[in-house]
Amino acid sequence: MEWIEISLSVDGESAEAVAELLQRYGHQGVVIEQDNIEQEAWDDGDIPPVTTLTIRAYIPADPRAEEAKLRLENALGHMSLMYPMPRPVYRVVHEEDWAEAWKAHYHPIRIGKRLFIRPLWVQMETDPEDIEIALDPGMAFGTGTHPTTQLCMESLEAHVQPGIKVLDLGCGSGVLGIVAAKLGAHSVLALDIDPIAVRVTNENAQQNGVAEKITAQEGSLESIVHSARRFDLIVVNIIAKVIIAMCEQHLGDVVRPGGMALFSGIIEDQADDVEAALIKTGLQPLSRRKQGDWVCIEAHRAGQH
Numbered sequence: 443m444e445w446i447e448i449s450l451s452v453d454g455e456s457a458e459a460v461a462e463l464l465q466r467y468g469h470q471g472v473v474i475e476q477d478n479i480e481q482e483a484w485d486d487g488d489i490p491p492v493t494t495l496t497i498r499a500y501i502p503a504d505p506r507a508e509e510a511k512l513r514l515e516n517a518l519g520h521m522s523l524m525y526p527m528p529r530p531v532y533r534v535v536h537e538e539d540w541a542e543a544w545k546a547h548y549h550p551i552r553i554g555k556r557l558f559i560r561p562l563w564v565q566m567e568t569d570p571e572d573i574e575i576a577l578d579p580g581m582a583f584g585t586g587t588h589p590t591t592q593l594c595m596e597s598l599e600a601h602v603q604p605g606i607k608v609l610d611l612g613c614g615s616g617v618l619g620i621v622a623a624k625l626g627a628h629s630v631l632a633l634d635i636d637p638i639a640v641r642v643t644n645e646n647a648q649q650n651g652v653a654e655k656i657t658a659q660e661g662s663l664e665s666i667v668h669s670a671r672r673f674d675l676i677v678v679n680i681i682a683k684v685i686i687a688m689c690e691q692h693l694g695d696v697v698r699p700g701g702m703a704l705f706s707g708i709i710e711d712q713a714d715d716v717e718a719a720l721i722k723t724g725l726q727p728l729s730r731r732k733q734g735d736w737v738c739i740e741a742h743r744a745g746q747h
């Protein structure tokens with residue numbers, strides 16, 4: 443079977459809108475890559491330079507592909523009234539190359555103080571105190587290169603205490619759950635509505651020696667909100683709209699009193715609306731981390747353990 447890769451290189455401002463659009467056409471979601479990551483920029487904690495993001499999606503190369511391309515180009519035409527919009531680039535990829543297609547763009551990165559994320563197929567020298575995570579995201583989102591993933595990782599590094607119970611909601615490749623486990627969490631429940639993400643999370647957990655701590659399941663908030671399960675920390679890196687909808691479904695209830703909640707996938711303009719929704723579900727926003735236009739909101743639930 444053959445697939446058509448659609449890719450567009452955009453700036454941070456239009457990235458979310460383009461990703462949302464491609465999501466409608468792409469099979470199993472979209473891949474967002476940050477180009478030109480400067481490793482040194484991370485070492486001294488600087489804000490990285492504004493970079494280009496490449497958004498990729500894949501559609502089956504079948505008779506409906508031409509129509510999908512036309513509809514996509516139409517929609518991009520509308521969007522170009524608001525943002526400068528490059529033309530999409532199409533490329534045919536074979537099934538076996540499909541999951542490999544993005545690998546050429548994926549490089550090791552350092553995050554926070556000690557986290558070191560590398561592609562599974564790249565060996566690197568690390569410092570003894572580094573916490574190394576090796577990933578093969580396959581078709582699941584979560585190479586660790588997206589700013590929202592990086593913000594969540596920094597925040598996890600600051601907030602994960604040994605022995606805690608963590609929920610990784612929208613786990614993608616499992617990257618955040620694995621980081622939490624490696625930082626000493628006792629257990630992680632990793633949920634995603636995409637079965638591919640569940641499979642990839644299990645594989646990556648195994649690869650990183652934390653399979654015993656991580657339970658990956660297909661599902662979302664509804665599979666836990668009515669149970670008595672409470673978490674010391676939850677991390678939700680999806681998009682603002684979904685986070686707000688989850689707040690209306692009592693997302694705050696799954697955080698134990700005194701527990702922490704980290705949210706990303708949010709662009710700065712949406713952060714106030716997300717915080718308002720967090721307050722309604724019983725969470726208190728504490729601080730924001732920023733990278734470019736992206737924000738990670740750190741919140742907690744009032745009360746004692």
Ligand code: SAH
Nearest residue numbers: 583584591612613614634635636662679680
């Ligand atoms: N946690 C990873 C992946 C984030 S991408 C990272 O930080 O890099 C967002 C993920 O959320 C995708 O894998 C998508 O399938 C999943 N997702 C989207 N809507 C969801 C929902 N309502 N419930 C659970 N998962 C969802």
